[in-house]
Amino acid sequence: MHSEVDAHAGHQTETWDSSLVPDSRGRTDRPSPGCPVEVALDAISGRWTTLVLRELMHGPLSFSELRSRLPSVSAKVLSERLHGLTSRGLADCVRTAGFPPRTAYRLTDRGLALRPLLIALYEVGSELLTPAAPSRP
Amino acid sequence: MHSEVDAHAGHQTETWDSSLVPDSRGRTDRPSPGCPVEVALDAISGRWTTLVLRELMHGPLSFSELRSRLPSVSAKVLSERLHGLTSRGLADCVRTAGFPPRTAYRLTDRGLALRPLLIALYEVGSELLTPAAPSRP
DNA sequence: CCGCATCCGATTGGATACTG
């Protein structure tokens, strides 16, 4: 544990946070669309999004299957989330031509790439929920 | 009760998401405050929040130091973010009694625990930014 | 079965101005 975390309170223009922003693209002074962190946040932001992603992680699901697994989500929001995912290339939609119209939403490879992020969210969230070993007077 | 997924693509996934939701607490059918993922999302959600966290990751900073590092954030929003972080126990604030009033916000151990999450956001976001190797089976 | 259209209340975040 570091008590003297910061002895150099001056300029930090050259000294970089090597672990947080490895390359130049990540060093932004505002929430810019080109920042990787913003891109990832955009992909998972919005209510129900992470739950929809979790359901689709197992495999393709239809619109109503998603609705039955997430009973409290409205059709409007689910539709918005699905379009958001597809427009970003994280999911796609396959339709059967016949009748009744069957659809299946599935994650693309890019969508599947979100898995480690969901896991990180779960793990860090769990850590925050623990009664805590905090206190650093 | 549960209809089997007939069009099961069959590759790589089990019926139960052991990696995404290891314990029962994580299996929610709606965005509930007790879900670890929601807790983590709550900690990093809101515009500028991740940038504020990144700045505080190096060490304590005062209110205006944060403003100068993030020139485009308004005082109102920065104040809101800082209160959000402190109320969740992710940061705290130390004041010097004299004049002019000096303050310093610093992350607590719980706040520092967010680092792997920020890194995951960066890495996954970078992956999403790559020109892509899409195409699928 | 698969959605989109619309209305509407709640929340967000930016700009500005003001206090200890």
Next chain:
DNA sequence: CAGTATCCAATCGGATGCGG
């Protein structure tokens, strides 16, 4: 320096109802 207070435009998300 370190914030708070207020106003306000934009967005979000829930409910409902209709169309393909």
